Amino acid sequence: REIVESTPVILLVDDSITVRTQEKRILERAGYEVVTAVDGLDGYHKLNTRHFDAVISDVEMPNLDGFSLTARIRQHQEYNELPIILVTSLASDEHNKKGAEAGANAYITKGNFNQTFLIETLQRLV
Template sequence: ALRQEMAASESEQQRPPLVMVVDDSVTVRKVTTRLLERNGMNVLTAKDGVDAIAQLQEHRPDILLLDIEMPRMDGFEVATLVRHDERLGNLPIIMITSRTGEKHRERALGIGVNQYLGKPYQETELLEAIQSLVGQHE
């Protein structure tokens, strides 16, 4: 049985990771989408938290890239909703924000965000964070 499971997980890894980018800035969404697609990932984008939650009803991305400051529903609220959702509870979340204060970082990690990156992010740092988290939640 183990051999079959190995084969199944190998074929799953062939599938490019699906990343959801949630940011109210069109520029950030474009730049991040381009970076991820260039690195062989598929990308969904949402313009704010409300949009993201709506899309998460239909799609199950492998990882969520989340801005904090957005109209209608901020990143903390999105992360909290995801963590309390049975279907999405273990979805890896990377918060990318210009709010680099310790208070925000602690709040994010308290909610259960996996990684907290400052803006502007380093491309290699973001890609490494995605790789390490997408590999984990099998």
């Protein structure tokens, strides 16, 4: 019997349609299946609809920001091992620390954002 490796599924959360579209394209090209959400609350609800292998989220969003989304996900034991990557324009060490405290596995700054780094980070975690 052959073991079929399933495509990893990523939940991509960003309120900017431009960023969402760009990141979705990058991830799909790298072989991931992508489900998008328009803000933290939408992302949180979608998380419960199926199995995800990782979450990539913006930080600054309406309804529920990335830090709060991460903290809320981490409140559930079944998501303890779920890799969460925060992608943001907030570059300070303080924000980086806040992301780590919320439970994020990685913190990528949009200023030095590049496709390769995002994919490498994801491959390391998934």
